[in-house]
Amino acid sequence: MSLWSYANPVKFLTLSAKVQPALWVLSGACLCIGLIWGFFFTPDDFRQGSTVKIIYLHVPSALMAINAWFMMLVTSLIWLIRRHHVSALAAKAAAPVGVVMTLIALVTGAIWGQPMWGTWWAWDPRLTSFLILFLFYLGYIALWEAIEDPDTAADLTSVLCLVGSVFAVLSRYAVNFWNQGLHQGASLSLDKEENVADVFYFPLLVAIAGFVLLFLALVLYRTGTEIRLRRARALMAREQRA
């Protein structure tokens, strides 16, 4: 039983129906625990006061905004190489989730930046790259919506996703070169040297796990919807012909 057997929509739907309840429950639990723990049971930061608590929304959503695009890149490649329709539909389903995550990261960042940096927006490399990522998402979604034939749309958006990925990375380095930022450097990594303090770290990890699970659940749900939508269209077309 290989991974590719789930390219069959029926098998995919059966599996996702089995997995989804667990995903929803787990992500709800992780989000509740992580956010409540983070908001109410962690101390205020020494300098930032209680504004630091927005980190539990800001960091996980920013992480998922990038990873959603990465997932779209992988599924687009699978579509282009192996022509599995489920893969293309998963990329289509992930894009709106990704754009919402990007928006959450931008908005929470602005809300956090206002008291800390004294400004809602600065042309900082990280902020700018996220704005560019947001534009990429918008272009990608608009292209899906603009084309009627589903296979053509899948092909074109996949190529756009590949080209866009290259340019997103390129823009990241370009804006780094262009302006030194206000944003702090990495504060989460596997080597402990540069991490945030443990009291913030553990609830943050739980919140990140919650966001990852939520993303998976949403993408599975939306992919299922897309598959059923396409099946309904096929049935309607068949009836019209008959």
Added chain:
Amino acid sequence: MRALLIRDLSLAFRAGGGFGLGLAFFLIVTVLVPFSVGPQSALLASIAPGVLWLGALLACLLSLDRLLALDFEDGTLDLLATAPLPLEAAMTVKALAHWITTGLPLVLAAPVLGVLLNLPEQGYFWLVVSLALGTPALSVIGAFGAALTVGIKRGGLLMSLIVLPLYVPTLIFGAEAARRGAQDMDPSTPLLMLAGITAGVVALMPFASAAVLRVNLR
């Protein structure tokens, strides 16, 4: 290839070909900037490289619509797709024709308009060099955007939305090189990055453009 290039060029130069469109737009932007930001020469001098780069970029964007749309409508693209010439080469030639009719006039006009914006003396050379290096990238990336949206009716807005983020690295390095040149700093780093981007997209982008064009002509 040469026949295609000559055909595209002569179509663009003849009446209704829209040859002057980008150039006129560039001129309008540059002339209007002093009215909107004020006539202080120090201020104008400091924003001149950025404004000229932005004007060139928008002028390029404006003329992308015509790159493939007309050929798509009258069926020329279908013939090109079945011609012995690979579609990748055809896209390269189309981008080249777009550059000759839009990018090259902009490069040549930029120093003249620089005078209007009080560009410092040492900036002219680097402005022309950075535009000459960067505008081919704009044409090639734009050709990809045009190929992507050629099948969509009134796809101009969508194409701008898609092409906009793709233009960001080119604009950053190009304008940065021109700005450093104008301020008597060493522009070689952004200039090299810009040249790298141009070389990269000229080499690779036609494959992506041809791929999406094949899908659109299916």
